[in-house]
Amino acid sequence: MAWEQVQKALKDHLGDSIYNLWIDPLECVSYRADEVRLACPDRFYRAHLDRNHLATVQQIVTELSGNDCKVILCDKETAILPAAQPKGQLRLPHIPERKSVVRALHPRYTFDAFMLGESNLLAQSACKSMINGDDTVGSCLYINSSTGLGKSHLTHAVAHALLADSPQTRLRYVTAQQFASEMVRSIQSRSMDTFKSVYHDHCDFLLVEDIHSLQGKKKTQEEMNELLDALIKSGKRVILTANNAPRDLKGIDNEFRSRMGAGLVTTIQAPDLATRYRIVEHKAVQSGLNLEEDVISYISQQIQGDVRRIESALLSLSAKATLAGGAVEMDMVRDVVAEIVGLSTNLTTTLIGEIISREFNVSYKDLQSRSRKKVISFPRQVAMYLGRKHTEESLGEIGKVFNRNHATVLHAVKVVSELCRCDTSVRRQMEILDRKMAEM
Template sequence: MPAFVFVLQTAGSRFCLLLRSLLYPGPCLQPGPDRRPAGGIVFFAVFLSNHYLVVFCMLWDAVRNSLASTLPASEYELWIKPLVCQGDENDAMVLAGPDRFFCAWVEQRYLELIRQKHLAAGGQGRVALRVAGSGAPAAPDERQLRLPGLPRHEARLRSLHPAFTFDQFMVGESNILAQSACKALALNDYTFGRCLFMSSETGLGKSHLTQAVVHQVLRSAPATRLRYLTAQQFSAEMVQGLRTRTMDRFAERYLDDCDMLLLEDVHTLTGKNKTQEELNVVLDSLLKSGRRVILTSSLPPDRISGLDTDFKSRMTSGLLASIQAPAFETRVRIIQHKLAAQNMAVAGELVEYMAEQLTGDIRRMESAVMNVRARCRLRGSPPDLAMIREVLDGFACMPAQLTAEAICQHISSRFRVGREDLCSRSRKRSIVFPRQVAIYLTRKFTGHSLAEIGALYRRDHSTVLHAIRTITQKMAQNTAVREQVDLLSKDLEKRR
């Protein structure tokens, strides 16, 4: 039987004719007199085998044009334009995205809108997403994302943020070394070596760069066996292996089935000697066999206490890259980028004013931009200097964020106790109380977790929690303690 290609150029306004017929003897389907196809829509039905026709619905162009006029330009360019129509399957329009993480994000944020536009253009409102090159619809997003090709219970990937890619990262003098090293490792370029240790305060881009590496590797070399997790997750896996007597499987996951290890928050391993021992073995094996390793920490190596000497030496055997707070010029570009992502046009002098005021971590800049956007929408007017000032005056995070190190130094100075004493194992009352106050204030003024605070003061999670509860109780019961802590808090507030 000969192959047929049906081309239907239609004119009309509301409905489109979906043509699907088998190649058996009989008349072709014709549109009824009361069914008018959608104007300007072209359908191709191509005979692909001796058994069936596949109908390619060219609705996508109309849907995409409608989305372009509905969504902000930045969102359209980032999340809609990369989608490619691959025809139809089970009466649903099939759209393909570059990877499963991209598809998961589109499904969560835009799929319902796409279906509405599809219905409005004359389709049935049925749309399916799949990863380009795969034969099955994209899997729904999971809390724990996993790699294809590996046993489901073995894969280990933290959830990824779709926007944490290299092209969305603003490079400046403060982070260019870390960014260059990460990009090189992602592309199998060993210019900077095979092991990278990144450190910075929170909110400066460590996780962004680490996830950018994962995104890049999954796109350019999807067969790579990646392990991306936190040090606490690694420790939990090890403890589970010990409890269930499956340490051989635990070792196999990291020694035999891992091409690249990305481990975040290694400073939280303070005092966890067994975990350090196991991780030391893993790092030794990976690096000796030429595999790639990226480690991140909120503290530089020389300030992480409670680490085994051999383990610390091993994890710092490669490149050490410290990320600092962005300079003014970089802050300007970051704020401009954030504003563009919200489809907001703001005068250059206003952007510079925001950059002057918003020093410190990038999350504060994001929050400020969202506040400006919200006020613009509520008032129905573009931002001006008065509005920007109003936002920043009431913006809780406008002052530079206090660091844990600054708080430690302040307590050390006020109580006349050496910083090393605060971080020591001493149980002298003259040391314990200032240490507990420092821990309490660090928890109050920073976004550090209990584990991160414990890493700074060489204490475990339970000891940090006990210190916070102790100071809270003493403040409630003892007026002198409350006044003392309040005075210290006011001192720190002035330094913000």
């Protein structure tokens, strides 16, 4: 941010007469991230400005800088000149001064640390496309998911990437609640022109989290809708996150709903078993835990959905293992998992399908497909067989998991049962899988 930007905002806010008399004569002698030093013509001028207009100057400097940048008045005769600038690349006059305003970023929420799977591949690819300016996604990306599935991780990763690789990009990263609070303060202080200027004129990339928190806030929705329209039309990029798709948000104006859904709308689903396994493995290393494969498998099978519960389990496991002398026992793991998700998870055909997809190295999506290839059809039949044996679900319910009818499930049970009777290798394989199911 430059002093010229503050001057323009003050002129809009105070009007020409007050600006020309009390602001224009000021000389900016020092402008740092935490302090602005302004030289006044004399001490009488300084006293009047301090009494009548300093609060307004301070407010606008704070809003434009995005931090607690203190404004200090001094007399021109005693003004302290700014220290020599460090050597480095100079900014060309036509290049906007970099000033990004972001939330505190989690150091581990980067693209490298994001565990990819079928459930989140599209969202991650879309975020990278937005950073690269790829027109495939468009100017607006809307990501929705339940809590703890990676929305914040992706938005933090976008911010990390922009700040590291495109420092000239003016990024503004806020929650919808922060945006609403800023707007309310601007209305109360009669500085909406400055507020609009910050987002409309000094923003190249906008990240807004938890857009669902604007439900019922009609005025804020109108302002956000106007902002999105202006940014998108000018080729700027926007990423929004929420807990539901635009069409499912309650208390949202239809025009605003339409604007949010104008670009790519993508959903992050709960991670499948294979992705959860990699998440547990990765986060265990980060926590300094050396876990055996059976422990990683157990945690990934039992803790589904919210990834934060996996983090909580590993944190608790690390603490208990330290107190126990560093050893991680299976009984300790079961106790920790029970504290997080309750008693052992009831086995379902869906969970069995995820386990089988990992055991046979095929995707869960393939098991639900129409493919009749043996490398897919046999694991599907095994999953149906185990679903019938280890759950109370009906043939129809089991078939629905794999997009099949009850007759197909009955046929799968007969095929696997016959193979167990006449093929020793298949029988032993089923015995191993039966033990795994019984341990859950």
